[in-house]
Amino acid sequence: MRKLFGIATVAMLALGTAILPAMAADTLKIGYVDPLSGGGAAAGQIGLNQLKFIAEEINGKGGVLGKQVEIIPYDNQLDPQVSLVQIQKAIDQGVRIIVQGNGSSVAATVESFVDKFNSRNPGKEVVHINHAAIDPSLTNDNCSYWHFAFDANVNIKIEAMTNFMKANAAIKKVYLINQDYSFGHSVAGAAAEKLSAEGSSIEVVANEFVPLQKVTDFSPYIAKIKASGADSVLTANWGNDLQLMIKAAGDAGLSVNWYTFYAGLAGTPTAIQQAGMEDNVFQITEGVNNIDYKPMQEKVKEYIAKYPDSPIYYPRLFTAMGMVFKAVEEAESEDPVKFVPKLEGMRYANFIDGKEGFMRPDDHQYFQTMYISGFGALGADQPFDEEGTGWGWKVAAAVPVDDTIVSTTCQMKRPE
Amino acid sequence: MIEIIFISTLNGILFGMLLFLMASGLTVIFSMMGVLNFAHASFYMLGAFFGFEISRHVGFWPGLIIAPLLVGGIGMFVERYGLRQVHKHGHVAELLFTFGLTFIIQEVVQMVWGKLAVDYRVPPMLDFPAFTVFSTQYPAYKIFELLTAIAIFLVLLLVIKRTRVGLVVQAALSHPEMVGMLGHNVDRVFMLVFGVGAGLAAVAGVIAGPALVTQANMAHSLGPILFVVVVVGGLGSLSGAFIASLLIGLLQTFAVASNASLADLFGELTGTGMFIAHVSDIWNVTVAQLSAVMPYLLLVLILIFRPRGLMGTRES
Numbered sequence: 001m002r003k004l005f006g007i008a009t010v011a012m013l014a015l016g017t018a019i020l021p022a023m024a025a026d027t028l029k030i031g032y033v034d035p036l037s038g039g040g041a042a043a044g045q046i047g048l049n050q051l052k053f054i055a056e057e058i059n060g061k062g063g064v065l066g067k068q069v070e071i072i073p074y075d076n077q078l079d080p081q082v083s084l085v086q087i088q089k090a091i092d093q094g095v096r097i098i099v100q101g102n103g104s105s106v107a108a109t110v111e112s113f114v115d116k117f118n119s120r121n122p123g124k125e126v127v128h129i130n131h132a133a134i135d136p137s138l139t140n141d142n143c144s145y146w147h148f149a150f151d152a153n154v155n156i157k158i159e160a161m162t163n164f165m166k167a168n169a170a171i172k173k174v175y176l177i178n179q180d181y182s183f184g185h186s187v188a189g190a191a192a193e194k195l196s197a198e199g200s201s202i203e204v205v206a207n208e209f210v211p212l213q214k215v216t217d218f219s220p221y222i223a224k225i226k227a228s229g230a231d232s233v234l235t236a237n238w239g240n241d242l243q244l245m246i247k248a249a250g251d252a253g254l255s256v257n258w259y260t261f262y263a264g265l266a267g268t269p270t271a272i273q274q275a276g277m278e279d280n281v282f283q284i285t286e287g288v289n290n291i292d293y294k295p296m297q298e299k300v301k302e303y304i305a306k307y308p309d310s311p312i313y314y315p316r317l318f319t320a321m322g323m324v325f326k327a328v329e330e331a332e333s334e335d336p337v338k339f340v341p342k343l344e345g346m347r348y349a350n351f352i353d354g355k356e357g358f359m360r361p362d363d364h365q366y367f368q369t370m371y372i373s374g375f376g377a378l379g380a381d382q383p384f385d386e387e388g389t390g391w392g393w394k395v396a397a398a399v400p401v402d403d404t405i406v407s408t409t410c411q412m413k414r415p416e
Numbered sequence: 417m418i419e420i421i422f423i424s425t426l427n428g429i430l431f432g433m434l435l436f437l438m439a440s441g442l443t444v445i446f447s448m449m450g451v452l453n454f455a456h457a458s459f460y461m462l463g464a465f466f467g468f469e470i471s472r473h474v475g476f477w478p479g480l481i482i483a484p485l486l487v488g489g490i491g492m493f494v495e496r497y498g499l500r501q502v503h504k505h506g507h508v509a510e511l512l513f514t515f516g517l518t519f520i521i522q523e524v525v526q527m528v529w530g531k532l533a534v535d536y537r538v539p540p541m542l543d544f545p546a547f548t549v550f551s552t553q554y555p556a557y558k559i560f561e562l563l564t565a566i567a568i569f570l571v572l573l574l575v576i577k578r579t580r581v582g583l584v585v586q587a588a589l590s591h592p593e594m595v596g597m598l599g600h601n602v603d604r605v606f607m608l609v610f611g612v613g614a615g616l617a618a619v620a621g622v623i624a625g626p627a628l629v630t631q632a633n634m635a636h637s638l639g640p641i642l643f644v645v646v647v648v649g650g651l652g653s654l655s656g657a658f659i660a661s662l663l664i665g666l667l668q669t670f671a672v673a674s675n676a677s678l679a680d681l682f683g684e685l686t687g688t689g690m691f692i693a694h695v696s697d698i699w700n701v702t703v704a705q706l707s708a709v710m711p712y713l714l715l716v717l718i719l720i721f722r723p724r725g726l727m728g729t730r731e732s
Contacts, residue, residue, distance in 0.1 A: 042531035
């Protein structure tokens with residue numbers, strides 16, 4: 001308890017500057033609880049930039065229900081316990097909408113805390129807008145009425161990715177290589193099952209695990225992939241474990257196609273281009289800038305002009321905030337008790353492509369068109385490159401919403 | 417089979433030499449000053465970023481000279497105004513000092529170059545496949561890494577064993593007062609040694625930066641593997657570190673190539689129940705999955721059976 005108090009005190013001092021404006025005026029307060037220091041800070045800062053951008057835009061149009069939107073950052077250091085202290089503080093400052101996403105373990109802690117808090121404090125309910133955590137349990141066994149997931153969860157991504165691979169006749173032998181921890185194992189297990197299911201002509205030639213973020217030299221793994229005769233590699237590796245692997249493949253002259261979850265993360269496009277892997281690396285996301293949809297492209301140009309040093313953003317966060325604001329307007333109230341019923345089941349035109357997605361009331365998982373995109377030199381109508389490489393993400397396939405739907409085990413408990 | 421053994425040996429040697437390149441500065445500082453420099457990986461990172469910055473303006477090769485000189489200068493400054501003050505409080509204080517330094521350097525690098533990876537590239541002169549064996553290419557840059565590592569090893573060995581400077585440095589470690597009485601400035605000797613150690617770390621950074629990923633967490637992701645090299649080789653032995661690097665490189669590479677598990681050796685486990693369910697997880701772990709642990713296993717075994725390391729001369 002003393003420790004908790006200590007952390008709270010330090011955090012209060014650190015965020016003292018944020019408290020003053022929060023109390024100054026009657027605003028619609030959004031609490032952003034994500035890492036703003038330490039290892040996850042790069043990812044956390046992107047979300048904060050984006051939320052500020054969104055708030056400025058809507059405030060310029062008169063705000064929501066006539067109120068100005070205010071973004072209050074709370075640094076959770078990617079730590080579940082610190083997150084709870086920060087959320088408690090946010091609640092004390094009148095925040096009722098919590099935006100959080102980085103780290104599935106953090107999201108799980110926040111989700112269950114918010115659920116308990118709301119049942120014990122009627123009249124003070126808060127809502128958890130999860131923009132990034134994709135552990136399936138968040139919207140399955142551990143689902144909550146007060147939690148909304150806007151990124152496609154692991155099951156959805158694997159379903160879409162493996163369907164795309166099975167439909168590609170050129171793919172015959174697939175090498176699975178994933179990081180040796182719970183997430184890597186769940187991806188590998190599900191992918192192996194889907195790829196070698198009945199009616200599939202794909203052979204899974206290996207199911208390899210690499211130690212998490214410990215490998216400096218990937219050339220032995222590349223030698224194994226080569227020896228296996230695989231034509232494609234499926235991997236959920238991220239960060240160094242993906243960048244170094246692709247660079248080692250480039251060095252060794254290994255020519256296979258890479259099907260990834262995280263090739264779009266900061267730093268990886270640079271590594272792919274250095275490795276000379278043109279049009280060999282694919283990723284699955286909710287969309288890329290080079291989709292020919294003008295309203296999005298205009299907005300992205302505006303965003304990049306504002307944050308030239310960090311031109312990365314999360315398309316789904318635009319969609320998520322748009323939906324929250326719409327629900328608040330429709331309910332004519334910023335009370336989650338009133339606007340959550342509007343949010344669940346809402347259909348909404350996605351930021352990235354203008355196509356309609358929907359929030360499934362059964363588990364509060366958002367379903368949207370998923371895109372498989374490849375990385376390489378750009379055509380005339382593809383204006384957006386990544387990290388100044390001159391290469392960009394180009395759509396290889398769009399998976400329509402209806403083909404992304406997976407079942408859920410969630411038994412949603414709605415308040416009386 | 418021949419193919420796997422040949423390729424693995426080659427990969428292992430190349431990786432081992434990269435390790436030695438990274439560990440040489442650490443060994444120098446440890447063997448001559450007795451300081452276990454935790455900030456070594458940070459100097460390595462500084463080298464990579466300086467190399468990147470210089471390569472953008474005047475090219476890779478000037479960077480290979482200038483960046484280590486700059487980082488060596490920073491190293492000397494740190495020794496003169498930091499480490500020397502802490503020295504009198506003993507080894508723990510030195511250790512903590514260098515440990516704190518890692519965080520400061522990390523933050524500074526983040527402030528200057530940001531948190532994202534920078535586009536540090538292999539120089540065009542070396543950007544081609546040197547040779548191809550069993551349809552696997554080996555880039556010229558890796559051969560350059562290998563040659564640099566060997567060159568550094570030979571030069572250091574010569575300087576320490578065969579020159580007056582090396583003699584004075586060695587003497588200053590065991591008998592600082594006597595060396596001082598003889599008219600040598602012991603403090604300056606130590607400052608130079610620390611500078612050389614930091615400079616060597618920077619050489620590794622300049623060379624490894626383009627081959628790996630140059631970003632603000634690269635010091636952190638290098639991890640404790642270099643300490644394993646130094647300890648296994650024998651604290652303070654340059655030849656030991658060289659052999660240990662090769663050994664660890666080969667060990668890890670061959671481990672990755674092997675898919676053997678206990679299940680392959682003794683057959684699948686049969687039966688059901690909680691116990692079997694737990695054991696079967698361990699039963700099916702392959703040697704490849706354990707590759708990252710291998711160096712540390714070696715470390716533990718060496719410390720138990722030969723505490724002075726492969727070529728070490730002292731017990732501690």
